Amino acid sequence: MFNRIVAYGCSITSGFELADTILTGQTQEEIDKLKLKGVEKYVEYLDSFGDRKEAENSQSWVRWLADLKGVPYLNRAVEGANSTSSIYFLEQDIANGVITENDLVLIGHTEYSRWFWLSNDGIPMHGCVGGSETRWPSKNFHKDFITYVANDYNLIYQLYKDISYLERYNVKQVFCYNTFNSIKNKVIEELPMLGKVQNYKTILDQDFSFDSIVDWKDPNQLHFYTHPKVEYHKKFAECLSLKI
Numbered sequence: 001m002f003n004r005i006v007a008y009g010c011s012i013t014s015g016f017e018l019a020d021t022i023l024t025g026q027t028q029e030e031i032d033k034l035k036l037k038g039v040e041k042y043v044e045y046l047d048s049f050g051d052r053k054e055a056e057n058s059q060s061w062v063r064w065l066a067d068l069k070g071v072p073y074l075n076r077a078v079e080g081a082n083s084t085s086s087i088y089f090l091e092q093d094i095a096n097g098v099i100t101e102n103d104l105v106l107i108g109h110t111e112y113s114r115w116f117w118l119s120n121d122g123i124p125m126h127g128c129v130g131g132s133e134t135r136w137p138s139k140n141f142h143k144d145f146i147t148y149v150a151n152d153y154n155l156i157y158q159l160y161k162d163i164s165y166l167e168r169y170n171v172k173q174v175f176c177y178n179t180f181n182s183i184k185n186k187v188i189e190e191l192p193m194l195g196k197v198q199n200y201k202t203i204l205d206q207d208f209s210f211d212s213i214v215d216w217k218d219p220n221q222l223h224f225y226t227h228p229k230v231e232y233h234k235k236f237a238e239c240l241s242l243k244i
Contacts, residue, residue: 002104005073007062008086009108012176014077015060017223018230023049035224059230064237080126082114083162105171112159156187163200173202175209204243210236
């Protein structure tokens with residue numbers, strides 16, 4: 001049994017875009033017009049209303065899962081994060097005594113086309129390979145990184161390495177975009193030695209993710225930046241609850 005849920009992951013797990021109307025009191029249509037000016041302007045505006053993170057976390061699948069299990073939760077997800085940054089923050093929390101033996105730790109894996117590094121000042125940095133260039137040291141660096149480093153071989157290898165590393169911990173791994181098996185099918189084509197890996201004990205369900213309940217081409221199911229609406233977070237939590 002567990003007394004609390006602690007979750008790590010990216011913007012889907014953190015609840016990004018889910019608290020627009022809660023924080024501002026405006027309609028979703030009004031907020032979406034602001035999003036046309038770019039994600040930085042949108043985030044700056046939401047932050048002006050106070051604790052954006054708490055409001056977003058309260059609408060994420062982590063909260064709904066915790067409610068179903070009747071326990072509190074701690075949401076440590078970060079926008080733009082990947083599996084490597086989840087490990088970084090998890091190990092920090094373990095070292096600082098944040099995690100207890102009675103916690104259920106969940107790692108919400110994102111799409112694999114992301115990168116994590118520490119800046120020269122030791123600041124955690126998250127870069128979406130195909131996303132905003134403002135997250136990267138420079139436009140030229142971003143361009144060269146995509147050209148020479150961020151190919152499927154490297155990105156999938158990093159994901160597999162992180163999944164294998166997390167097997168050492170008492171965690172449960174879930175997938176928020178593609179299912180693990182859909183990624184594995186791609187691996188078999190491009191990295192056969194990794195494709196031989198059949199099962200990871202800590203993956204809650206290799207055939208389940210938001211892919212299973214969301215049509216990513218249907219704008220009625222998604223917010224402006226393609227994050228599933230809150231009703232799908234609730235469905236996701238309901239499905240996970242049956243598997244835990």
